[in-house]
Amino acid sequence: MTGTTGSTGATASFPYKLVATDLDGTLLRSDETVSKRTREALAAVTAAGAAHIVVTGRAVPWTRHILDDLGYEGLAVCGQGAQVYDAGEHRLLTSVTLDRQLAGLALAKIEAEVGPLLLAASRDGLDGEVLVGPGYQVQDGPLPVVPIRDASDLWSAPLNKVYVQHPTLSDDELAAVATEAAGGLVGVTMAGAGIVELLPLGLSKATGLSLAARRLGAKASDTIAFGDMPNDIPMFAWAARSVAMSNAHDDLKAVADEVTLSHEEDGIAVVLERLLG
Numbered sequence: 422m423t424g425t426t427g428s429t430g431a432t433a434s435f436p437y438k439l440v441a442t443d444l445d446g447t448l449l450r451s452d453e454t455v456s457k458r459t460r461e462a463l464a465a466v467t468a469a470g471a472a473h474i475v476v477t478g479r480a481v482p483w484t485r486h487i488l489d490d491l492g493y494e495g496l497a498v499c500g501q502g503a504q505v506y507d508a509g510e511h512r513l514l515t516s517v518t519l520d521r522q523l524a525g526l527a528l529a530k531i532e533a534e535v536g537p538l539l540l541a542a543s544r545d546g547l548d549g550e551v552l553v554g555p556g557y558q559v560q561d562g563p564l565p566v567v568p569i570r571d572a573s574d575l576w577s578a579p580l581n582k583v584y585v586q587h588p589t590l591s592d593d594e595l596a597a598v599a600t601e602a603a604g605g606l607v608g609v610t611m612a613g614a615g616i617v618e619l620l621p622l623g624l625s626k627a628t629g630l631s632l633a634a635r636r637l638g639a640k641a642s643d644t645i646a647f648g649d650m651p652n653d654i655p656m657f658a659w660a661a662r663s664v665a666m667s668n669a670h671d672d673l674k675a676v677a678d679e680v681t682l683s684h685e686e687d688g689i690a691v692v693l694e695r696l697l698g
Contacts, residue, residue, distance in 0.1 A: 435469040438643035446649035462690035478612040502629025527603035541584040560615040625655035
């Protein structure tokens, strides 16, 4: 799976120049593998002249090992759009950081509404660590994190985003409160179970994907996008066609052009095979 290969010219055999896929819950099965059928469908798409690009909420350090295992050598949009990463060259092409003063003010406004939050943060850079404060529950299994005792340590270096959890509120409830309390200071998105994030204002998967697409000579009108969580909503709004997995959050299904099978059932391959005819 080489990623963004091909001439990025749509042909009669495939109607899009760019296929954008989320990772978790979309391209990856629960065991973080990609099925043979999906690999073959993506290979057929690139052989037809289109490009495949990964667009994930994971920052580069949490994405790189997966791309390497897949043999993916194209561009990847990471960190909810904050980073455009060249997987073939292992090089960060663009990176957007969170204003830490604004983030601190945003947290204060949210905590004024709901009480103390549990915090983690993703540091900027190719090797940026994910710092995890007391009580924060990491949702993504064996990914590397650095525990910290004092939440003030989160602010000691540039960040891409801050993760927030609440002892009693659901993810949807917390995201709604955070947006209401601090949406004028930071972006707020929900990227998965237990993953509510504060981002640079205006940043989304759509902004990162638009930058990467420009490098590939593609536009929104050339793009089909696949995803499963509310953080994919901006990408769906940007792309010409959007496809939600059957395991997707209801908010994403509501704005998708179609719903395919789940990430465990080759949902991406089903759509691509149909489009390839």
